[in-house]
Amino acid sequence: MVRMMNAAKKGIFYGIGVGPGDPDLLTVKAAKVLDACDMVITPVKKMGSTSVAFEIVKSHISDLSKVIEMNFPMISLSQEREALQKQWQENADEIEVLLNQGKDVAFITLGDPMVFSTYSYVMEYLLKRDIEVITLSGVPSFCNLGAQLNIPLTQGEESLGIVAMTQPIEEIRAILDAHQNIVVMKISANNAWMAEELEARGLEKSFVLVSNIGMETQQVVRDIEVLKGKIPYLSTLLIKKNYPLQ
Ligand SMILES: C[S@@+](CC[C@H](N)C(=O)[O-])C[C@H]1O[C@@H](n2cnc3c(N)ncnc32)[C@H](O)[C@@H]1O
Incomplete structure (x- = not known):
């Protein structure tokens, strides 16, 4: 009982579809989560490169210092599956550390998160680790x-x-x-x-x-x-x- 009371509460992992381009297409629910969550993860092809998803939603994020870039290289899944899986696993590990600190983490992704999205692979790793995952639809x-x-x-x-x-x-x-x-x-x-x-x-x-x-x-x-x-x-x-x- 004491152990349960002391157990730190894990954060929630949100996958947020930001739509294809027009910032006004973000759902009201997604805007609320982006504003309230502790960290926002923005996928980039290469560290330091621009993220289209971030450009779409930046006006909805009140504190830009909570944004973390995460590397998702644009390489072929059929040709470089192992390298990609290693990267997804490392990204999932990094996210899990934040969630274990009790932080709610939002991962932004272009269009809808369930249509050809790298978010879906990271989501699958985290679902296997007893983490609460909430995915919010975006306009495909x-x-x-x-x-x-x-x-x-x-x-x-x-x-x-x-x-x-x-x-x-x-x-x-x-x-x-x-x-x-x-x-x-x-x-x-x-x-x-x-x-x-x-x-x-x-x-x-x-x-x-x-x-x-x-x-x-x-x-x-x-x-x-x-x-x-x-x-x-x-x-x-x-x-x-x-x-x-x-
Ligand atoms: C990795 S998939 C992401 C799909 C996204 N999850 C969706 O729901 O639309 C990338 C492809 O989505 C399409 N796409 C995404 N955003 C687009 C945009 N603003 N204009 C045209 N095509 C877009 C293109 O076919 C692009 O090659």
Whole structure:
């Protein structure tokens, strides 16, 4: 009993989706947690580099000194799984130390935390360690793409396929075959291939590409020739087989 009373209370680990770019898209709940928590972790590709997630939410963090950068290198999961797992584990260890000190820790992540997010890997390590984890949804980039352009992602009986351009080509082709509407994330990994695939399928007028959604630099592309060139990493492609996009 005495031991229980003396046992320090662990902090809560929050995963916070910050949306794709517009700071006003942060949920009210996320803004409250960011303001109240003790530490905010911001993932960076390299220590000292800028974090898009941080740029989106910084106006919602009252005390910027509680922000800690954490390194999440942008390397391929299929090719460098071991190095990535080692890094995630080290990051989880660092977070656990803070939680054991009773601090509530928020981890900010672009878009929604459950869509292609490194947050999800760290979350899995911490869930195994008897830590309370609360994940707060954010607006996924592809949902905001539809909203910004007033284009429905799905209607009626239609299906929506979501794929990352980093997946094997055969998987991508199967998704293209199976759905009327397809979202392609991480499209910059092989956009020229996709442009040629769309032409081969007669879909060269059935796509829209949006880069830097919700940011001042947002760009909307409907020209297949532009899809063949260099595009920003923060680009998402929407293909709609039965809807006039152009
Ligand atoms: C690591 S994933 C993160 C996805 C994020 N969790 C989400 O819910 O949108 C990165 C990919 O998300 C998409 N993305 C994220 N933010 C974006 C933005 N502001 N504009 C366009 N695409 C974006 C791009 O396809 C990018 O390659």
